[in-house]
Amino acid sequence: MTNSKPVGIGIVGAGVISEIYLENATKMFDNIRPIGIADLIPERAQDRAGAFGIEALSIDDLIAHPEVEIVVNLTIPAAHAEVAKRAILAGKSAYNEKPLAITRDDAAELVTLAKERGVLVGGAPDTFLGGGLQTGRKAIDDGRIGRPVAASAHFLGRGMEMWHPDPHFFFQPGAGPLFDVGPYYVTALASMLGPVEAVTGFGHASFPERTVTAKGPKHGTSIPVNTQTHIAASLQFQSGAIGSLMASFDVWEAPERATILTIYGSEGTLHLPDPNTFGGTVTLVHEHTRDTEELPITHGHTENSRGIGVSDMARALRDGGDPARASGEMASHVVDIMTSVLEAADAGRRVDLTTTMTRPDPLPALSGM
Numbered sequence: 268m269t270n271s272k273p274v275g276i277g278i279v280g281a282g283v284i285s286e287i288y289l290e291n292a293t294k295m296f297d298n299i300r301p302i303g304i305a306d307l308i309p310e311r312a313q314d315r316a317g318a319f320g321i322e323a324l325s326i327d328d329l330i331a332h333p334e335v336e337i338v339v340n341l342t343i344p345a346a347h348a349e350v351a352k353r354a355i356l357a358g359k360s361a362y363n364e365k366p367l368a369i370t371r372d373d374a375a376e377l378v379t380l381a382k383e384r385g386v387l388v389g390g391a392p393d394t395f396l397g398g399g400l401q402t403g404r405k406a407i408d409d410g411r412i413g414r415p416v417a418a419s420a421h422f423l424g425r426g427m428e429m430w431h432p433d434p435h436f437f438f439q440p441g442a443g444p445l446f447d448v449g450p451y452y453v454t455a456l457a458s459m460l461g462p463v464e465a466v467t468g469f470g471h472a473s474f475p476e477r478t479v480t481a482k483g484p485k486h487g488t489s490i491p492v493n494t495q496t497h498i499a500a501s502l503q504f505q506s507g508a509i510g511s512l513m514a515s516f517d518v519w520e521a522p523e524r525a526t527i528l529t530i531y532g533s534e535g536t537l538h539l540p541d542p543n544t545f546g547g548t549v550t551l552v553h554e555h556t557r558d559t560e561e562l563p564i565t566h567g568h569t570e571n572s573r574g575i576g577v578s579d580m581a582r583a584l585r586d587g588g589d590p591a592r593a594s595g596e597m598a599s600h601v602v603d604i605m606t607s608v609l610e611a612a613d614a615g616r617r618v619d620l621t622t623t624m625t626r627p628d629p630l631p632a633l634s635g636m
């Protein structure tokens with residue numbers, strides 16, 4: 268008999284992104300139930316707790332809470348590994364915001380520890396479970412483009428200092444366009460094409476210093492740039508497909524061209540939506556005729572469904588059936604890919620990956636699709 272009691276979740280990190288997680292955990296996903304929230308800055312946890320009718324707790328008390336089965340870790344990237352490790356060592360499953368960790372060793376350690384302790388680890392992004400990318404995944408699995416032979420993933424912009432009030436961290440190791448935005452693109456590709464075996468890449472910081480032009484107390488201050496802010500990489504997938512990835516905070520691009528996610532197959536091409544969203548348009552380019560066709564969306568969750576990965580982890584915990592889709596194995600592989608790209612660019616050579624992954628199962632299509 269399955270245990271249908273909702274899985275209790277405890278949130279660590281009461282910043283910007285915690286609001287949508289709490290909203291969706293409360294209204295969208297009925298198999299998870301928020302129990303409490305904690306933050307290094309207790310007032311932040313108290314504000315969110317008050318707004319959502321949950322408990323504000325210390326981090327230790329939240330992790331130890333008997334009803335918390337999954338610790339949802341929405342702290343800053345540099346704290347992801349440490350907070351998740353504490354949860355896992357306390358016998359709790361852990362779901363991290365992206366990236367899983369900022370080094371491949373830390374990411375791999377979380378996967379190993381979770382296995383040893385018999386709990387789950389995984390993490391964002393979960394946009395690959397949205398209706399847009401799942402429609403694309405189904406088109407690939409249904410053979411609409413034949414055998415995938417190549418992919419393009421581009422995220423192009425002129426940086427964060429124009430809109431973010433405190434953009435310093437975007438230009439430091441552990442962020443930059445590859446670690447901050449890249450997880451959406453790399454996860455989307457890996458979830459559809461499977462693991463990557465090797466990468467090459469070039470990268471640099473086109474501008475050694477940035478100036479905050481966003482309104483606010485930091486306006487006019489300068490930021491030293493300590494990470495690559497324009498990266499062009501090639502990804503060799505185990506399947507044989509070759510991906511090209513460009514991630515930049517350094518170039519001006521029109522919004523409609525700033526995001527490219529395309530999978531080229533032996534019998535057609537699939538243009539996919541911005542992988543930092545859940546919905547969007549999926550377009551198939553047919554072989555020979557090159558006619559384009561907008562595909563009907565076959566899956567739900569086209570609206571902002573952040574937390575769908577947590578809900579899927581809760582399903583896996585209760586059912587013990589299909590593995591959790593936003594898995595630690597995939598998130599760790601994504602960290603390995605991104606780290607390897609930066610190393611390849613630094614060293615000017617090919618880097619072979621040390622991790623691999625299994626493609627997550629697709630979600631069921633809407634009935635009749």
Ligand SMILES: NC(=O)c1ccc[n+]([C@@H]2O[C@H](COP(=O)([O-])OP(=O)(O)OC[C@H]3O[C@@H](n4cnc5c(N)ncnc54)[C@H](O)[C@@H]3O)[C@@H](O)[C@H]2O)c1
Pocket residue numbers: 279280281282283284285305306307308311326341342343344346350364365366
């Ligand atoms: N803001 C967004 O739009 C957005 C979107 C997608 C993903 N994310 C990801 O979500 C995560 C959080 O982003 P955010 O924008 O909410 O950041 P934020 O700075 O608004 O919030 C982070 C919170 O974590 C707390 N914190 C930091 N270290 C901690 C620790 N060791 N223990 C407990 N609390 C700690 C901070 O005090 C802060 O309140 C990041 O990984 C980011 O990449 C953010």
